Amino acid sequence: MSDLKFPEHQPDSTVRRRLLRAGTAIGAWIIVRPAMAASEDLASAVRAYTGGAAALPGKVKLDVATLVDNGNTVPVTITVDSAMSAADHVTRIALFNEKNPQRDMIRFTLGPRAGKAEVSSRMRLATSQKLVAIAQTSDGRFWSDSIDVIVTLAACIEGDV
Amino acid sequence: MKKIRPSQRRAGGIVLMMLAAAMLAPVLAASSAETGQNQAEAKDSRRSGFEFMGASTQAMQLNEALNPGMLWVKDGEALWGRAMGKSQLSCASCHGDAAGMRGVAARYPAFDEELKRPIGLSQRIKLCHVNRQQAEPWRPENQELLSLEAYLAYQSRGLPMAPAADARLKPFIASGLQRFRQRIGQLDLSCAQCHEERAGQRLGSSLIPQAHPTGYPVYRLEWQGLGSLQRRLRGCMNGVRAEPFAYDSQELAELELYLTVRARGMSMEGVGVRP
């Protein structure tokens, strides 16, 4: 791999691009691309969702195992403390991440017919990172919770068998 | 991986012998005259890979509403009744209701009269598909084949692994044991070095399980799909940079047989979920 001897003062993005091109296909389902591919950062993605409004901490509980068995399939449950009445209920919930190729993961729309503001799914996490859940209640306010998850790659590279 | 020093090798050798003794006790007991007493006294240190997983992965396996493997079981149920091949026979045409197949998955790998060697359940299904249904052979890890395998494993859930005490299997079990201990690949590792000497320790951040095939075919999170024991063994061989044995080869059948005999008596888990 002698072509990977990079000169001293190359900008970071060039180095990363060369590394990615030279790298072999790996078993991981997601490759984290350089920032040029996913220009939004986490805070911007959340702001875009809330239309600029601040998301207050509270009401929302983001439940993920702190050390996952495998980043390909990570169970996630988001619960929002709400009466779920016609007057006071959760209207939507969204989950964002910090280091996947894309900030968005899943979004839900609910209403008073939900009965309980709890949703579950399974996510792909490219690497250890922060996850943020945002919920909007019928009064228009936004609430948030975040969690740091540790994700490690599988120990063995299997390739295609 | 750290080089194994001579002193470690001696200690490792002793540990290996102790662990092998504990794990082989059921295997040896089954073929000795004093079966009952030996089995009762030998403490069973065998643990399913299930016990090495996190709580949420365990929950994923235990609950049929959560287990992704059930998607294949459902497909298997549909395929069981479907007419296939030139014969236009379905599995049900000969085997009847799938519930009557409870116990079948538990006794594989079994000795095949024609091939004169052990074959696993997936190979048995493949042979039926070609010879009886007169259909085109399935490629390895074909989704229909996996669905049928999952469906049959599901019928045997909760039953103990019980390969037949068939004298004809003995030389193949011995061969399988040898393969289990054989160092292979560029990384020069044997199955035993990880799965007996170092079971419960970590490779990277993953806990090393004991390698009992109680959950196969398994929904593996790493694959994001269902796969067979053969696929898993080939994956491990790739992992140590060895040329993997071919699908349906005698070598893989011997390993599968040895692993099953080594796990004799352990509970089958239906369609397992693994990291």
Added chain:
Amino acid sequence: MASTVINVPAKARRGEVMEIRTLIRHPMETGFRPGADGRIQPRDIIQRFSCHYNGEQVFGAELFSAVAANPYIAFYTLATESGTLSFHWEGDHGFTQTETVKITVID
């Protein structure tokens, strides 16, 4: 037609909150992953999921590449009346699937 596993209580009391759990067979190819030849595999994901209760939508979800293969979605809905729960998935390459389940709501 992709296989699905849908878990809904067979019977519920009026006003009870029912847990609904769904699984569908789908690779959820992210659109970021290179194949063996080094080229990025085209995206193939389910993008939308909805649940209708006697014709009225009671739950919806928008899925992105981050959702794991064979998507699992679980949520709750109030048992209001007997009838039909209809589940709908749609996504890339014209993927569309609907499953219906009957529920009985008792007083």
